[in-house]
Amino acid sequence: MGFERFGSKSFTSQAKVSEFVDYLDKGELAYTKCRTCSQAYFPPRADCANCLGNDMEWIAFEGNGKIVTFTHTMYAPTGFEADAPYTIVVVELDGLKVLGRMNKEVPVDTLSVGMPVKVEIVKLPDGQVTYEFLPA
Amino acid sequence: MPKDVAIVGVGQSAFVRGYPGSIRELAFEAFREAMQDAAITVKDVGASVVCSAPEYDKQRTPSGLIAEYLGLIPQPTFIVENVCSSSTSGIRVAYSLIKAGLHDVVVVLGFQKMSEITSQDSQERMGRGADIMFESPFGTLMPAYYAMHARGHFAKYGTTEEDLALIRVKAASYGVLNEKAVYRKAVTLEQAMEAGPVCSPLKVFDCCANADGASCVILASADKAKEISKEPVYILGLGAASAPMNVTGRNTFSGLDCAKLAAKEAYEMAGVGPQDIDVAEVHDCFTIAEMMAYEALGFAEPGKGPELIRNRETYKEGKIPVNVDGGLLSKGHPIGATGGSQVRTIVLQLRNKAGAIQVPGAEIGLVHNIGGVGIYGNVIIFGR
Numbered sequence: 001m002g003f004e005r006f007g008s009k010s011f012t013s014q015a016k017v018s019e020f021v022d023y024l025d026k027g028e029l030a031y032t033k034c035r036t037c038s039q040a041y042f043p044p045r046a047d048c049a050n051c052l053g054n055d056m057e058w059i060a061f062e063g064n065g066k067i068v069t070f071t072h073t074m075y076a077p078t079g080f081e082a083d084a085p086y087t088i089v090v091v092e093l094d095g096l097k098v099l100g101r102m103n104k105e106v107p108v109d110t111l112s113v114g115m116p117v118k119v120e121i122v123k124l125p126d127g128q129v130t131y132e133f134l135p136a
Numbered sequence: 137m138p139k140d141v142a143i144v145g146v147g148q149s150a151f152v153r154g155y156p157g158s159i160r161e162l163a164f165e166a167f168r169e170a171m172q173d174a175a176i177t178v179k180d181v182g183a184s185v186v187c188s189a190p191e192y193d194k195q196r197t198p199s200g201l202i203a204e205y206l207g208l209i210p211q212p213t214f215i216v217e218n219v220c221s222s223s224t225s226g227i228r229v230a231y232s233l234i235k236a237g238l239h240d241v242v243v244v245l246g247f248q249k250m251s252e253i254t255s256q257d258s259q260e261r262m263g264r265g266a267d268i269m270f271e272s273p274f275g276t277l278m279p280a281y282y283a284m285h286a287r288g289h290f291a292k293y294g295t296t297e298e299d300l301a302l303i304r305v306k307a308a309s310y311g312v313l314n315e316k317a318v319y320r321k322a323v324t325l326e327q328a329m330e331a332g333p334v335c336s337p338l339k340v341f342d343c344c345a346n347a348d349g350a351s352c353v354i355l356a357s358a359d360k361a362k363e364i365s366k367e368p369v370y371i372l373g374l375g376a377a378s379a380p381m382n383v384t385g386r387n388t389f390s391g392l393d394c395a396k397l398a399a400k401e402a403y404e405m406a407g408v409g410p411q412d413i414d415v416a417e418v419h420d421c422f423t424i425a426e427m428m429a430y431e432a433l434g435f436a437e438p439g440k441g442p443e444l445i446r447n448r449e450t451y452k453e454g455k456i457p458v459n460v461d462g463g464l465l466s467k468g469h470p471i472g473a474t475g476g477s478q479v480r481t482i483v484l485q486l487r488n489k490a491g492a493i494q495v496p497g498a499e500i501g502l503v504h505n506i507g508g509v510g511i512y513g514n515v516i517i518f519g520r
Contacts, residue, residue: 043269043382071280071335073334075334076275077263077275078259079275080275113288
């Protein structure tokens, strides 16, 4: 239980990695790292594809990242219509890549590939929790 | 160069918006054309592979229904789903069935009736063709993913929006000639550049349209093909690969690794290289997808794709004609039917029966069909 609280609209109710949501509640974006072989994963995984182990530790991202790529969408799928337009971005953070949205107030024409950004946890009025990026 | 399996029949319905019939009737249009082309009867068919992305269908397990309507009962039938690359994956399965000796003749039928649901719902389903735990909750959608690859290509190589627009102008110039295409109007560079934004940097004319349609490809063993067909077209090589569905697992946003791997495998199996290809059909669901295909297939060095289109080298008269049937950009993209339609175009080219879009003397052709945003890649090489 618990994963249905991730994002403005979640498509998954149960996941072994629902601690991800607990970290968001604490104000942190976290990834998992295999204690056996040290492989790090974002999105977080309960199982290691590298050594087949399942002894994972949770680590919160630290510091700033940089934009790998982004797009400003004028259209939204069903369930997200009220959000459009919005900017989807892929960010490199602590050697891993993370997909999310830019903060809505950030004009898209101020963005560029390689630009430094920081992550911010967002608690939505309906109890959902997510994260977004802002210029660092 | 293996010549164990041949294409002996091809067919395609018109690709349209709002097909005025049911999925079984839509499938039959492509099947009838392919069976008449192959000049065989249902008794000659050993099995059928039905290809569709079933989230568009209200019909559950459509293979049984479609096979029944086509008259292909009691032969075995099953569905192959690989989203946009479903029907070339179906061809890969049919090739294996024939090469293994289980069947002599296999029908691959791809279809999609996308108009059964709204465009928004369609985007929602496509969005769920990404990682539903960690990507879909952000409201991701297909054009956004390809747009992020366009941004990646622009940033790495200096490619421009105009380079992409030139690809649409080419596609539209051939769409005008294709009676089975959903979009049959010419597009000028100015129109393409001034069109409204969809997902930056992609604009309206950078995107293909949803469509309803069906395709049918009939495969036979080489022995059977020689017996029943005057003009078999052989499969010389097949390549297939996959890449992480969640784009954060990708190494690059300037190309699709699954396409590069599939191309390498197909070229090696066929014993040919990019310079040997006379005509190609590539998966241009978006203009950037065709640009990345030029480079994945080796028609251009990485980053040099824009020069190909600027120099009109991918037009019919150019060094390597690409999508001279109008491509997905003009034909429309009925998910499960798309790969079969690409194969049909190449088979007609290699038979020298492609009419106004015939590439003179075409002997070796290539199909590049991608599922999702580079999750699945299929490349197939054909020869006479």
